[in-house]
Amino acid sequence: MELTAPRAAPGAGPGAAAAVDEALAEFAAEVGPSGPVCVRGGGTRWCQGGPGDPEARVVAAPAGVIDFEPAEMTVRVRAGTTVADLHQTLAAAGQRTALPVRPSGTVGGALAVGESSPARLGLGPVRDALLQARYVDAEGRVVTAGAPTVKNVSGFDLCKLLVGSLGTIGLIGEALLRTRPIPQTERWVRAAGADPKSVLGQSRTAASILWDGSAVWVLASGYEVDVEADLGELAGLGDFEPADPPELPPHRWSCSPASAASFGPERLGGDGRFVAEIGVGVVHADRPQPPRQMSPGAARLNDQIKARFDPTGRLNPGRRP
Amino acid sequence: MTGLLSRAAGRVAGRRRSRPDPLVADLVAALGPDRVQADAAARYLASRDASIFSEGTAGPVCFPASTEQVQACMRIAARHHRAVVPRGAGTGLSGGAAPLGSPVVLSMTGMNSVLEVDLDNRVAWVQPGLVNLELSRRVAAHGLHFAPDPSSQQACTIGGNVANNSGGPHCLAYGVTSAHVAAVEVVLSDGEVVVLGGLEAEPGGYDLRGAFIGSEGLCGIATAVAVRLTPNPPAVKTMLAAYPDAASAAATVGAVIADGMVPAAIELMDARAVAVIEEFARAGYPRDAGAVLLIEVDGMDGGAAIQADRVVAIASANGAASVRVAADEAERARLWKGRKNAFGAVANLEPDYYLHDTVVPRSKLAEVIEAVGEIADRHGVSVINVFHAGDGNLHPILAYDSRIEGMTERVAAAGEEIIEVSLAAGGALSGEHGIGVEKRDHMDKMFSPADLDHQNRLRQAFDPHCRMNPGKVLPSPHSCADIASLKAADGALWG
Ligand SMILES: Cc1cc2nc3c(=O)[nH]c(=O)nc-3n(C[C@H](O)[C@H](O)[C@H](O)COP(=O)(O)OP(=O)(O)OC[C@H]3O[C@@H](n4cnc5c(N)ncnc54)[C@H](O)[C@@H]3O)c2cc1C
Numbered sequence: 001m002e003l004t005a006p007r008a009a010p011g012a013g014p015g016a017a018a019a020v021d022e023a024l025a026e027f028a029a030e031v032g033p034s035g036p037v038c039v040r041g042g043g044t045r046w047c048q049g050g051p052g053d054p055e056a057r058v059v060a061a062p063a064g065v066i067d068f069e070p071a072e073m074t075v076r077v078r079a080g081t082t083v084a085d086l087h088q089t090l091a092a093a094g095q096r097t098a099l100p101v102r103p104s105g106t107v108g109g110a111l112a113v114g115e116s117s118p119a120r121l122g123l124g125p126v127r128d129a130l131l132q133a134r135y136v137d138a139e140g141r142v143v144t145a146g147a148p149t150v151k152n153v154s155g156f157d158l159c160k161l162l163v164g165s166l167g168t169i170g171l172i173g174e175a176l177l178r179t180r181p182i183p184q185t186e187r188w189v190r191a192a193g194a195d196p197k198s199v200l201g202q203s204r205t206a207a208s209i210l211w212d213g214s215a216v217w218v219l220a221s222g223y224e225v226d227v228e229a230d231l232g233e234l235a236g237l238g239d240f241e242p243a244d245p246p247e248l249p250p251h252r253w254s255c256s257p258a259s260a261a262s263f264g265p266e267r268l269g270g271d272g273r274f275v276a277e278i279g280v281g282v283v284h285a286d287r288p289q290p291p292r293q294m295s296p297g298a299a300r301l302n303d304q305i306k307a308r309f310d311p312t313g314r315l316n317p318g319r320r321p
Numbered sequence: 322m323t324g325l326l327s328r329a330a331g332r333v334a335g336r337r338r339s340r341p342d343p344l345v346a347d348l349v350a351a352l353g354p355d356r357v358q359a360d361a362a363a364r365y366l367a368s369r370d371a372s373i374f375s376e377g378t379a380g381p382v383c384f385p386a387s388t389e390q391v392q393a394c395m396r397i398a399a400r401h402h403r404a405v406v407p408r409g410a411g412t413g414l415s416g417g418a419a420p421l422g423s424p425v426v427l428s429m430t431g432m433n434s435v436l437e438v439d440l441d442n443r444v445a446w447v448q449p450g451l452v453n454l455e456l457s458r459r460v461a462a463h464g465l466h467f468a469p470d471p472s473s474q475q476a477c478t479i480g481g482n483v484a485n486n487s488g489g490p491h492c493l494a495y496g497v498t499s500a501h502v503a504a505v506e507v508v509l510s511d512g513e514v515v516v517l518g519g520l521e522a523e524p525g526g527y528d529l530r531g532a533f534i535g536s537e538g539l540c541g542i543a544t545a546v547a548v549r550l551t552p553n554p555p556a557v558k559t560m561l562a563a564y565p566d567a568a569s570a571a572a573t574v575g576a577v578i579a580d581g582m583v584p585a586a587i588e589l590m591d592a593r594a595v596a597v598i599e600e601f602a603r604a605g606y607p608r609d610a611g612a613v614l615l616i617e618v619d620g621m622d623g624g625a626a627i628q629a630d631r632v633v634a635i636a637s638a639n640g641a642a643s644v645r646v647a648a649d650e651a652e653r654a655r656l657w658k659g660r661k662n663a664f665g666a667v668a669n670l671e672p673d674y675y676l677h678d679t680v681v682p683r684s685k686l687a688e689v690i691e692a693v694g695e696i697a698d699r700h701g702v703s704v705i706n707v708f709h710a711g712d713g714n715l716h717p718i719l720a721y722d723s724r725i726e727g728m729t730e731r732v733a734a735a736g737e738e739i740i741e742v743s744l745a746a747g748g749a750l751s752g753e754h755g756i757g758v759e760k761r762d763h764m765d766k767m768f769s770p771a772d773l774d775h776q777n778r779l780r781q782a783f784d785p786h787c788r789m790n791p792g793k794v795l796p797s798p799h800s801c802a803d804i805a806s807l808k809a810a811d812g813a814l815w816g
Pocket of ligand 1: 490
């Protein structure tokens with residue numbers, strides 16, 4: 001059977017024609033088609049991916065929540081909005097996103113950096129929160145990645161490429177994010193001397209399990225009955241008491257979950273402090289992770305991606321995810 | 322374009338028949354005679370998938386047994402200027418595995434081992450030909466499973482799931498394939514092997530793993546996959562709510578989500594679906610229902626009970642005539658048996674069916690289902706709705722008899738209108754079956770030329786010469802280097 005249809009005028013469809021709002025159009029004009037540019041969010045993670053080029057023109061994405069649909073569990077937001085402001089809007093309907101909240105950190109910044117919240121175990125990674133993005137490309141055009149729905153496999157998944165790209169593929173102006181219900185109860189507890197792997201194997205409500213080499217913290221999250229029952233079971237593994245979460249050391253290491261659960265101060269020169277995210281693999285430490293080697297094949301693909309999307313290297317020059 | 326390609330292929334094949342094909346000889350030398358089939362029967366079997374697209378033409382079909390053999394096939398195909406199409410179980414519904422222009426087909430079903438179960442990292446390294454359900458069976462003893470559960474899970478492969486970023490009923494709460502794959506070993510079109518992603522929390526560089534998943538065989542061939550394993554929930558409650566009509570069932574979906582719950586699954590079946598399913602599978606669905614919802618919640622005992630109570634209340638408030646909560650595992654299995662056998666049941670109804678796949682916002686479900694019914698009526702086609710309602714993923718099944726003059730054209734016309742109403746409702750072309758050839762020429766209804774240009778850049782970063790599964794996903798003006806001009810440059814290139 002012949003499935004090919006008479007071709008519609010390019011971009012004539014309802015999805016393709018979906019309006020680019022004025023704020024986004026202005027952002028695209030500001031980025032323009034030439035000259036090095038970097039986008040500034042809240043500036044909270046400028047340490048990531050190398051220093052930017054000081055010559056680059058600084059642009060800022062527009063701000064504001066455009067559309068929040070609690071019954072769809074989606075929110076459309078401009079990338080310059082702070083995650084804190086966004087979450088305040090969502091909280092009114094008992095929802096939030098998987099994006100980490102950092103003082104003055106923006107939605108665009110959180111997506112570009114791609115680092116997940118310490119509650120990734122429960123919330124999922126940032127990359128799974130982005131459903132659709134509108135970004136300004138190296139030619140100054142507005143490009144749409146993804147779909148306006150919670151599920152989509154229409155074409156290549158450009159959203160995944162954008163998350164964690166440090167603004168080197170395109171500058172995100174607007175995002176449609178998946179939201180999640182805020183659970184009935186969330187409670188941090190701590191036990192000295194508990195075994196983190198056993199806690200991971202046991203707990204059914206943990207949205208985060210942190211371990212500093214001696215104590216284990218658990219963020220028990222869910223229905224009150226479940227949290228109570230879970231904490232009852234966890235009592236067999238340690239003396240869990242209500243506590244504040246630990247302060248996280250400034251540097252982020254990326255490990256496998258197994259190696260995070262067997263992390264030790266010897267990896268930090270003997271006396272370093274660390275807090276490991278159990279079941280996830282991120283380790284927060286007081287010194288930076290030694291540079292990781294990328295395989296030659298993966299490095300080549302990374303270079304090809306950058307070359308195809310930003311041939312002149314004008315987007316966030318100097319930075320490399 | 323497709324027609325042109327197959328005519329060119331026919332000429333080339335005809336010319337070759339008179340002497341031994343050097344391409345086949347090279348493949349046999351690399352893989353051994355048992356792993357290369359070039360006879361007409363084998364090529365016919367590899368020419369189609371489960372979609373209605375029937376114009377595929379396969380070249381030699383290879384059954385590699387290792388990553389090295391996949392590399393060898395890629396290099397040989399490159400040397401002979403031939404395209405390569407990876408193939409899993411062929412259950413795809415968008416023509417993704419249907420070869421265009423007689424390429425070398427790599428059937429991955431022989432690479433079906435579980436390579437390693439790594440409990441400390443809760444992942445398993447598996448080969449791409451492993452059948453989806455077999456994976457969950459193999460890790461069941463550890464209280465774990467692979468969350469994506471396409472309705473085809475008894476047959477479809479992990480490689481196909483990765484290539485199509487497949488979903489399934491339980492992806493509502495757990496997420497689709499992309500959320501459950503940590504890393505993929507890929508053979509690129511030049512034969513190089515590269516591991517995308519990794520077991521570490523934040524692998525460096527761009528998320529090439531995420532970019533590869535859903536790339537429908539256009540970015541390379543997955544030869545090993547690190548899948549994440551999900552602990553089985555301690556408590557599961559499965560409910561069947563019966564409604565007088567589909568609109569009230571659809572309204573329940575939005576109301577449940579708005580109530581702050583994300584059930585494990587919400588599946589909707591309309592009156593016709595209930596009738597054919599009951600006839601075929603005897604799942605115990607009320608035969609007089611205008612629609613049913615199959616809803617599952619899970620978690621710990623207390624929370625699952627709270628959610629089940631809320632679901633029952635919301636369903637009743639939205640007009641459910643009855644809500645049954647499965648009393649035991651046997652009843653639960655029976656309720657799911659109905660849903661999982663729906664497509665088999667439809668096959669009893671008419672000789673042919675076209676299983677469509679679009680997504681709409683949950684709030685538009687009722688309106689779009691009604692429009693779909695109206696479209697089908699107008700074209701004189703019967704439509705049956707069985708779909709993942711929780712995430713707005715419609716699957717209208719158009720059942721028909723292709724022997725009736727003009728019927729195939731009517732089905733195609735109805736299919737196109739379903740796309741139009743879904744997109745007009747703020748939806749998407751495909752929720753899980755992919756674009757393949759089926760929806761390739763509709764891509765520009767959803768994406769602008771700049772959007773498609775960027776999708777093509779991603780594809781070309783992986784495969785600059787477009788030798789992987791050419792002619793799929795991207796409409797030709799946005800497809801790289803345009804296949805037609807390559808063909809003109811070398812008559813044998815796509816033949
Ligand atoms: C009755 C029925 C029910 C279905 N239900 C669902 C459902 O609930 N959810 C859903 O998402 N889908 C569903 N499908 C569609 C289909 O089963 C899925 O898309 C499945 O993942 C395809 O797997 P496969 O092994 O059959 O792949 P194939 O059909 O053989 O191939 C699919 C695509 O993957 C590519 N591919 C295959 N293997 C590889 C590899 N190793 N590396 C790179 N690319 C590769 C092919 O080139 C092709 O583009 C259903 C299909 C049927 C027939």
